[in-house]
Structures are given as C-alpha cells and as structure tokens.
Amino acid sequence: MASSPKNVESLVSSANGGDRIRAVELLTEAVRRNELDLSSPVFGWLQRLSSDSKYEVRQAFAERSVFLPDAWLWKLLPPLLDDPNPFVRKAAQRTYRQRDNAAASESRGVAKQRGIDQLVVRLESAAGSDPQVFHRAAVSALQEAQNIKVVEFAHELKNLLHPLSSAVGRLKDEMSKQTLRKHVDTLNKISARCRRLDEFGEAMKFLAAGKNINFDVIKCSKLMELTAQSVNDLAVEKGVRLIVREAPDCNVKVVTERLTRALANIVRNAIEASSPSQQVEFSAREVEDGVELIVKDNGVGIKQDAKKVIFDLLVSGKREKEQGEHQGIGLFLAYNVIVAEHLGGIEVDSDGASWTVFTIRIPAR
Numbered sequence: 424m425a426s427s428p429k430n431v432e433s434l435v436s437s438a439n440g441g442d443r444i445r446a447v448e449l450l451t452e453a454v455r456r457n458e459l460d461l462s463s464p465v466f467g468w469l470q471r472l473s474s475d476s477k478y479e480v481r482q483a484f485a486e487r488s489v490f491l492p493d494a495w496l497w498k499l500l501p502p503l504l505d506d507p508n509p510f511v512r513k514a515a516q517r518t519y520r521q522r523d524n525a526a527a528s529e530s531r532g533v534a535k536q537r538g539i540d541q542l543v544v545r546l547e548s549a550a551g552s553d554p555q556v557f558h559r560a561a562v563s564a565l566q567e568a569q570n571i572k573v574v575e576f577a578h579e580l581k582n583l584l585h586p587l588s589s590a591v592g593r594l595k596d597e598m599s600k601q602t603l604r605k606h607v608d609t610l611n612k613i614s615a616r617c618r619r620l621d622e623f624g625e626a627m628k629f630l631a632a633g634k635n636i637n638f639d640v641i642k643c644s645k646l647m648e649l650t651a652q653s654v655n656d657l658a659v660e661k662g663v664r665l666i667v668r669e670a671p672d673c674n675v676k677v678v679t680e681r682l683t684r685a686l687a688n689i690v691r692n693a694i695e696a697s698s699p700s701q702q703v704e705f706s707a708r709e710v711e712d713g714v715e716l717i718v719k720d721n722g723v724g725i726k727q728d729a730k731k732v733i734f735d736l737l738v739s740g741k742r743e744k745e746q747g748e749h750q751g752i753g754l755f756l757a758y759n760v761i762v763a764e765h766l767g768g769i770e771v772d773s774d775g776a777s778w779t780v781f782t783i784r785i786p787a788r
Contacts, residue, residue, distance in 0.1 A: 488500055513593065706719075
C-alpha cells in the first residue's frame with residue numbers, strides 16, 4: 424500500500440473532500456492488489472466513504488467499488504443504486520452491471536466447458552461403434568458444439584453493447600441542453616441500433632435453444648389466448664383493435680413457448696403496420712392435416728417483391744428501419760420456429776396497399 428494505514432485513516436477523516444476521494448482510490452487499489460488484510464479496519468473506512476456527505480466521494484466509491492470482493496461489494500453498493508444524486512446512481516448501476524455480467528460470464532464458462540466435455544465423452548463412447556452410429560454421434564456433437572459457440576458469441580455481443588448504451592446515457596445526462604439538442608438525433612440512432620443488436624443477440628440464443636426442444640399438447644384456443652396476451656399492450660398503445668375469433672375445439676402438439684413467440688411476432692407485425700382505429704383479426708380453423716391460424720390486418724400492405732424476402736434475416740419493409748428499428752428479426756424467427764421446428768408453413772397474401780393476410784399451418788402430429 425502506497426500510504427501507511429495511519430495516513431489513510433487521516434485521509435478518511437479529513438474535512439477535505441479531495442482527501443477522502445484519495446482515500447477511496449488508495450483503499451480500493453490496495454484491495455485490488457491484495458495488499459490489505461481484509462480483517463483490518465478497511466471495511467469500516469470504505470463504509471464511511473460509501474455514505475459520505477459529498478456526492479463526489481460517493482461517486483468515486485461507486486466507480487472504484489468494482490475492485491472490491493463480493494462479500495463487501497454487495498453490502499456497500501446497493502444503497503448507492505438509489506442514491507439521490509444521478510451521477511452517483513449511474514456510477515453504481517454501471518458497477519453493478521459490470522460485476523453481475525462478469526459473474527454470469529464465469530458461470531457460463533464453466534457450463535460451456537462441461538457441455539464440451541460431455542460431447543467429447545459421447546464421441547469417445549461411439550468411436551468403436553458401427554460407422555453409421557459413429558457418424559450420427561459425430562454430426563450431433565458438432566451441431567451441439569456449434570450451438571455452444573453461437574450462444575457464446577451472442578453473450579459477448581451483448582456484453583459489448585451494454586457499455587456503449589451506458590455511455591450514450593451518460594453523454595445525454597452530462598451534455599448541456601444546447602449541446603443535447605444539437606446531437607440528440609445521432610445519440611438516439613446509436614441507442615436504437617444498440618437495442619436492435621441486442622435483440623439480434625437474443626434471437627441467436629433463441630434459435631440455438633431450438634435445437635433441443637420438447638413438444639407438448641395444448642388447446643388451440645389456449646395457444647391463441649397466450650399469443651394475444653403477449654401483444655395486447657402494443658395494440659392498446661397503438662390504438663389498434665385486436666380481435667381474437669373463437670378457436671376450433673381441438674388440440675395441437677407444439678413447443679408452446681416458442682410457437683407462441685413466433686405467432687406473436689406475426690401479430691405484432693400486423694399491429695405495427697396498422698393505423699389507429701384499424702383492426703387486426705386473429706383466427707383459426709381446423710383442416711385435414713392440422714390447424715391453420717390466420718392473421719389479417721388492414722394496414723399498408725406488402726409489395727409483391729417484398730413478399731419473396733420478408734422472412735429473410737435483416738429484411739424489413741417498415742419505414743422505421745431508417746431509424747435503426749425493425750431490422751427483420753421477428754418474421755425470420757417466426758419462419759424458423761414454424762417451418763423448421765414444427766414442420767409447418769407460412770403463406771402471405773397482400774394487395775400491396777390496404778390489407779395483408781398471414782396463414783400459418785401447424786401439422787397434426
């Protein structure tokens with residue numbers, strides 16, 4: 424430690440705020456370097472500094488507390504998450520996210536290695552088997568390894584985005600009103616693109632999770648109800664009437680959570696394409712080889728050339744795309760869940776100007 428404990432104690436007790444900030448720096452650096460006996464009075468000193476009367480000292484503590492051991496951090500940091508001063512509060516929130524993400528990353532790393540070890544064991548077990556059995560085991564193991572890498576990449580992408588989003592928020596808070604007016608459009612576009620990339624990372628994880636799924640039996644009416652519940656708030660916000668027709672009295676064998684999300688993406692797309700006071704109709708009918716779910720809106724329609732690519736990744740016909748919104752992830756996910764996972768189909772019909780109908784077929788199993 425650069426200063427003796429006695430000198431540090433005098434800084435902690437100083438009437439000068441700058442001295443107390445210096446004490447924060449010395450103590451947290453010494454903890455980081457393992458230069459302190461954690462049974463010493465250090466915790467008490469840090470506790471005093473974390474509740475200092477000057478916000479600058481509390482802010483310095485919040486920023487530097489990232490170096491503290493868990494047992495200390497989670498005792499001293501939480502009160503600062505609701506600090507009345509916004510600079511202290513935001514610094515504490517950044518530290519919280521950073522440490523929370525680090526803990527989650529370490530846990531994921533252990534789980535990932537365990538998963539890879541299991542794949543190796545499976546391959547070794549199949550090595551002396553019939554060539555076809557070994558081939559199937561190898562293909563399966565490679566697919567699962569690929570999924571592990573996809574999820575790992577998605578996590579890393581999201582971890583990179585959080586500091587960028589936080590930086591934009593700090594800039595907005597610290598800019599003068601005049602400067603903020605000048606740059607607010609650019610900052611909003613950066614924030615919007617961060618959100619979309621974050622959604623893209625979530626979509627990658629969602630698709631990877633679809634490699635190991637279990638089907639269950641559910642009433643068609645319940646499936647429609649769950650879908651409608653997930654988009655009701657959006658319909659109310661947009662002033663669009665969501666009409667859910669009576670469902671046929673039949674069961675469907677599906678992965679409920681995933682198919683509900685896929686259907687909700689399609690209904691959400693219809694709501695966003697509609698104007699206030701217009702309606703979106705959600706209905707279903709039993710057919711010979713399963714069930715068809717129909718989503719109809721009277722919005723702006725989909726042009727003929729757009730219908731060919733509407734389910735491709737990062738394709739969107741919405742005007743908001745220019746502002747970094749709606750990058751075509753929702754319908755891409757819907758297509759993968761309905762067609763690839765449920766072996767169903769999607770058809771889209773539209774006059775290109777005033778109505779669109781999505782027909783989703785879920786086969787009987």
